[in-house]
Amino acid sequence: MTEQVIQMTDLQKQFDKQLVLRGINLNVFKGEIVGLIGPSGAGKSTIIKTALGMEKADGGQALVLNTKMPNRELLGRIGYMAQTDALYDALSGRENLEFFGQMKGLKKSAMQPAIAHVAAVVDLEADLNKRVSGYSGGMQRRLSLAIALLGDPELLILDEPTVGIDPALRRKIWAELHKLSANGHSVLITTHVMDEAELCSKVALLLDGRIMAFATPTDLKKQYGVQTVEDAFLKAEGEL
Amino acid sequence: MRTLAIARRVIKELFRDKRTLALMFLAPVLIMFLMKIIFGANSSTSVTIDAVHVPSAVRTELEDVKHVQVVKKSSMRAARKSLKNQHADAIVRKSGSKYILTHANTDASKTAAVKQVMQGVLTKQGVETMKQTLKLQGTVIAKQQTAIGQLTKLLPAPAAKQFAAASAGNAAAPATTHKQAAAPTITNHYVYGDKNTNFFDKMLPILMGFFVFFFVFLISGMALLKERTSGTLDRLLATPVRRSDIVFGYTIAYGLLAIIQTLIIVVVTIYALGIQIVGSLAAVIFVNFVLALVALAFGILLSTFASSEFQMMQFIPIVLVPQIFFSGIVPLDSMAAWVRDIAYILPLKYSGDAQEQIIMYGRSLFSNEVLVDLGVLMLFLVVLTVANIEGLRRYRKV
Numbered sequence: 001m002t003e004q005v006i007q008m009t010d011l012q013k014q015f016d017k018q019l020v021l022r023g024i025n026l027n028v029f030k031g032e033i034v035g036l037i038g039p040s041g042a043g044k045s046t047i048i049k050t051a052l053g054m055e056k057a058d059g060g061q062a063l064v065l066n067t068k069m070p071n072r073e074l075l076g077r078i079g080y081m082a083q084t085d086a087l088y089d090a091l092s093g094r095e096n097l098e099f100f101g102q103m104k105g106l107k108k109s110a111m112q113p114a115i116a117h118v119a120a121v122v123d124l125e126a127d128l129n130k131r132v133s134g135y136s137g138g139m140q141r142r143l144s145l146a147i148a149l150l151g152d153p154e155l156l157i158l159d160e161p162t163v164g165i166d167p168a169l170r171r172k173i174w175a176e177l178h179k180l181s182a183n184g185h186s187v188l189i190t191t192h193v194m195d196e197a198e199l200c201s202k203v204a205l206l207l208d209g210r211i212m213a214f215a216t217p218t219d220l221k222k223q224y225g226v227q228t229v230e231d232a233f234l235k236a237e238g239e240l
Numbered sequence: 241m242r243t244l245a246i247a248r249r250v251i252k253e254l255f256r257d258k259r260t261l262a263l264m265f266l267a268p269v270l271i272m273f274l275m276k277i278i279f280g281a282n283s284s285t286s287v288t289i290d291a292v293h294v295p296s297a298v299r300t301e302l303e304d305v306k307h308v309q310v311v312k313k314s315s316m317r318a319a320r321k322s323l324k325n326q327h328a329d330a331i332v333r334k335s336g337s338k339y340i341l342t343h344a345n346t347d348a349s350k351t352a353a354v355k356q357v358m359q360g361v362l363t364k365q366g367v368e369t370m371k372q373t374l375k376l377q378g379t380v381i382a383k384q385q386t387a388i389g390q391l392t393k394l395l396p397a398p399a400a401k402q403f404a405a406a407s408a409g410n411a412a413a414p415a416t417t418h419k420q421a422a423a424p425t426i427t428n429h430y431v432y433g434d435k436n437t438n439f440f441d442k443m444l445p446i447l448m449g450f451f452v453f454f455f456v457f458l459i460s461g462m463a464l465l466k467e468r469t470s471g472t473l474d475r476l477l478a479t480p481v482r483r484s485d486i487v488f489g490y491t492i493a494y495g496l497l498a499i500i501q502t503l504i505i506v507v508v509t510i511y512a513l514g515i516q517i518v519g520s521l522a523a524v525i526f527v528n529f530v531l532a533l534v535a536l537a538f539g540i541l542l543s544t545f546a547s548s549e550f551q552m553m554q555f556i557p558i559v560l561v562p563q564i565f566f567s568g569i570v571p572l573d574s575m576a577a578w579v580r581d582i583a584y585i586l587p588l589k590y591s592g593d594a595q596e597q598i599i600m601y602g603r604s605l606f607s608n609e610v611l612v613d614l615g616v617l618m619l620f621l622v623v624l625t626v627a628n629i630e631g632l633r634r635y636r637k638v
Contacts, residue, residue: 052636054636056479078478080475082471084470086474087470090252091256099245100479102241104480105480151541163357
């Protein structure tokens with residue numbers, strides 16, 4: 001059996017008496033890309049925030065890299081990319097990377113090679129010295145991903161990473177994610193784009209704070225007897 | 241060191257925002273120049289008084305007073321009309337032995353000036369009358385003297401001698417009285433400043449603190465708000481950074497900024513505005529530095545209650561403006577006790593007090609007066625900083 005990277009057991013979370021997560025069981029193994037799909041308000045962001053230790057579960061537990069979350073030191077081994085680009089506009093691309101590299105605890109000697117590596121991955125080498133305020137939307141998204149990739153994290157948590165990105169770049173990012181997973185990195189990704197779900201090793205269908213189905217895209221389609229993941233999703237929503 | 245990296249980044253961002261930087265460094269200079277001009281300008285108010293049935297002697301006296309213009313009016317009606325048309329500031333009417341003043345009272349300082357001028361002139365008139373009476377007495381005495389002289393001639397010799405001695409003493413008295421009546425001169429010595437010292441000098445120690453507080457509060461609050469709304473705070477907290485690293489990083493950056501700002505303000509006040517700073521410059525800068533850190537902590541704390549830049553601006557009237565009123569620009573001693581107590585929860589009061597002691601009285605940083613104020617500021621700083629570090633828990637649980 002391969003190593004478990006994320007292990008969520010009976011995770012519960014409520015905000016102001018409103019139950020957002022009603023007993024989530026979710027396991028991510030090493031080298032897997034797990035896609036979380038579900039409508040807005042289903043609890044996707046809450047699962048991600050709990051995995052990062054930004055929120056604390058009210059019930060159940062979340063183990064990440066065999067450590068109970070929240071845990072501050074562990075965050076150095078996780079790469080996180082949020083829905084918003086979250087960049088410092090006044091700084092250049094390189095300065096943004098350097099800053100977050102320092103925050104992640106990268107050694108000074110490892111910094112420049114790491115920056116060169118992630119910049120090459122997202123194809124931003126030529127624009128690293130420009131200020132972020134002069135970047136296009138796509139460039140900002142790529143820089144944001146580059147920051148998440150800094151320090152070669154064992155686990156990548158990506159919250160809708162391909163929103164507002166042109167198809168060519170989206171394909172490139174997915175190619176990179178597959179490369180990472182082949183190298184033994186794990187990815188937890190949320191998405192609205194259903195054809196992206198087909199690219200994941202496993203898909204978790206999240207509805208109303210519960211995981212309705214958790215399987216490979218092929219099994220999921222078989223389970224609901226439909227042609228696409230999107231149909232499976234709609235069917236699951238209809239059954240609720 | 242993550243703290244230093246954060247401080248470096250905050251400073252880098254600040255120094256690339258040229259407009260904000262110019263605002264922080266040049267706006268205080270501009271405002272201080274303007275204030276110096278406004279408060280240094282002729283502070284005397286000139287008034288126009290309509291006189292009705294006022295003796296010409298009093299009228300001339302009034303006209304002799306600087307900044308006072310007297311217009312003779314034949315009737316109260318004419319005077320009222322000119323008061324209504326804003327040609328005069330007050331009417332003086334003599335009725336019997338009384339003077340009746342009617343003030344337009346649209347400018348309190350003019351009303352006060354007219355009252356003062358009238359009082360002064362009447363006192364002078366009183367003295368004048370006394371002088372006249374004395375003179376009259378003098379002539380009476382002189383006349384008596386001649387009469388006595390003539391009388392002595394008629395008296396036998398021994399008695400005449402006695403009489404002469406007594407009357408000589410009598411005659412000397414009015415002469416000395418006249419000598420004493422000559423006006424004594426006044427020479428002024430100033431412990432602080434010179435004859436040009438005015439309200440602006442009194443305001444400066446408070447003003448200096450206010451600029452630092454205002455800009456650091458607003459800019460740091462906005463900066464943290466931006467971190468929150470742009471998502472960089474979340475991203476920052478998704479790294480192993482300590483919550484305290486973030487707060488202390490900001491503290492270092494804005495502390496440095498406050499030092500630069502204070503230096504500029506101090507240099508301008510001393511060399512361009514010519515204001516005297518008795519105490520040590522280092523002490524002045526240190527107090528402002530501590531105040532800036534309090535302002536920073538305040539800004540960060542309140543930014544968590546604001547969801548937009550505009551909401552951050554809304555703190556100006558409720559957090560910043562009251563501080564000006566209670567910081568000592570208006571003397572607090574004359575206020576009601578409960579009003580005075582409000583001042584004790586406002587940081588600007590303590591910095592103002594400390595700066596006044598240093599700038600005007602030349603007290604050292606380690607004198608009791610300054611240490612108490614500094615101690616309270618430090619207390620503010622510690623409490624607010626702890627609150628901020630704890631407050632970040634809302635965004636990450638560890």
